[in-house]
Amino acid sequence: MSDNPYEKAxxxxxxxxxxxxxxxxxxxxxxxxxxxxxxxxxxxxKRNQSIMVQHEKLASVGELASGIAxxxxxxxGFCLTNINSLQDQLxxxxxxxxxxxxxxxxxxxxxxxxxxxxxxxxIRETIDGLISIQTIVRDLRYYSRNSNQDAFSGADLNQxxxxxxxxxxxxISAQYQxxxxxxxxxxxxxxxxxxxxxxxxxxxxxxxxxxxSGNLYIDSYQxxxxxxxxxSDDGPGIEDAIALEIFQPFYTTKKVGDGTGxxxxxxxxxxxxxxxxxxxxxxDGRGQGATFEIRIPIExxxxxxx
Ligand SMILES: Nc1ncnc2c1ncn2[C@@H]1O[C@H](COP(=O)(O)OP(=O)(O)OP(=O)(O)O)[C@@H](O)[C@H]1O
Ligand SMILES: [Mg+2]
Numbered sequence: 001m002s003d004n005p006y007e008k009a010x011x012x013x014x015x016x017x018x019x020x021x022x023x024x025x026x027x028x029x030x031x032x033x034x035x036x037x038x039x040x041x042x043x044x045x046k047r048n049q050s051i052m053v054q055h056e057k058l059a060s061v062g063e064l065a066s067g068i069a070x071x072x073x074x075x076x077g078f079c080l081t082n083i084n085s086l087q088d089q090l091x092x093x094x095x096x097x098x099x100x101x102x103x104x105x106x107x108x109x110x111x112x113x114x115x116x117x118x119x120x121x122x123i124r125e126t127i128d129g130l131i132s133i134q135t136i137v138r139d140l141r142y143y144s145r146n147s148n149q150d151a152f153s154g155a156d157l158n159q160x161x162x163x164x165x166x167x168x169x170x171x172i173s174a175q176y177q178x179x180x181x182x183x184x185x186x187x188x189x190x191x192x193x194x195x196x197x198x199x200x201x202x203x204x205x206x207x208x209x210x211x212x213s214g215n216l217y218i219d220s221y222q223x224x225x226x227x228x229x230x231x232s233d234d235g236p237g238i239e240d241a242i243a244l245e246i247f248q249p250f251y252t253t254k255k256v257g258d259g260t261g262x263x264x265x266x267x268x269x270x271x272x273x274x275x276x277x278x279x280x281x282x283x284d285g286r287g288q289g290a291t292f293e294i295r296i297p298i299e300x301x302x303x304x305x306x
Contacts, residue, residue, distance in 0.1 A: 051265065054266060061247050064143035065144045069137045072133065075139065076133050084127065087177075090120060093119065097113075097119075100144070138163075142159060143160075143164060151225075153190075154189055156187055160199065161220065165178065176213060178216050179216070179217045179218070181217070181218070182218070184222065186298055189300040195270065198271060201266070202267065202292050203231060205263060206233035207233075208254070208259075210289065214234035216233050217232040217286040226277075228284070228293060228295050229294045232286045232287035233289045233291075236248070237279060237289040249261065250262065251265075271294055274299055276301075277294060277295050279292060280292070281293075
């Protein structure tokens with residue numbers, strides 16, 4: 001370095017400037033990284049919030065359905081009791097109609113004859129109607145069992161599948177053939193309501209993928225210390241390239257309003273986090289399209305909420 005004091009001062013100043021520039025560059029990089037991280041956290045927060053809202057919505061639908069089912073159950077119960085005792089008394093009524101009354105004119109006798117024919121049919125049909133309401137109510141209550149709490153209880157998963165199909169019956173037109181192969185399953189200590197939400201999503205996904213008609217296959221069986229449920233359809237299937245993506249929150253190929261893309265992501269969290277199980281796509285399904293397989297350990301611990 002030269003002895004010139006001006007030159008020295010200049011060099012010192014240059015060094016200091018370089019250092020300051022490096023420091024500034026370093027700080028800007030850190031600031032940029034922090035900013036990126038905040039953006040990422042914000043996106044995560046937004047996603048988690050939507051997932052929670054969807055969870056809540058499903059839980060409230062379950063709660064509502066179970067509340068209504070409970071309300072309907074009692075009046076239907078006493079209607080059935082009443083109509084059954086009316087049916088027991090029917091022979092007396094029919095006899096009275098047949099005997100008639102001396103002051104009846106021809107029109108009244110004709111009405112009484114008609115009533116004698118019609119009454120047993122009316123009562124039979126009313127009993128059948130009330131029994132189907134009872135079945136729907138029972139299915140609704142079973143369907144939404146525990147869905148609003150994280151309570152676990154011993155449940156029959158085959159019954160859960162059947163209840164889910166009954167609850168979805170207005171979505172399953174005659175163009176769809178449902179093939180059930182439900183094997184013997186032990187009772188599972190699980191959150192039945194939440195598992196029914198998983199069945200609902202897989203069944204609806206299958207129906208939506210198939211379009212207006214097709215075959216849906218639902219199998220259940222025990223495999224060692226696990227129960228296995230498979231839901232398979234005749235739709236276009238799912239390419240390997242997107243097999244993992246479909247489980248990501250908000251991944252959907254459906255029109256806005258038709259799907260939120262949360263069904264499979266919520267299903268996965270219910271199966272893996274809440275029941276220590278697995279859910280994945282498999283190749284050897286009974287249908288030509290996609291086959292989802294759920295595996296749940298028979299021995300469950302209370303693993304907390306999903
Ligand atoms: N059985 C299936 N056959 C073909 N594609 C499927 C099937 N099931 C799911 N998919 C694909 O995976 C995507 C994600 O499914 P997911 O259930 O998570 O969301 P969604 O059905 O689109 O919307 P949501 O369930 O929230 O109403 C679907 O949009 C579809 O592209
Ligand atoms: Mg779905």
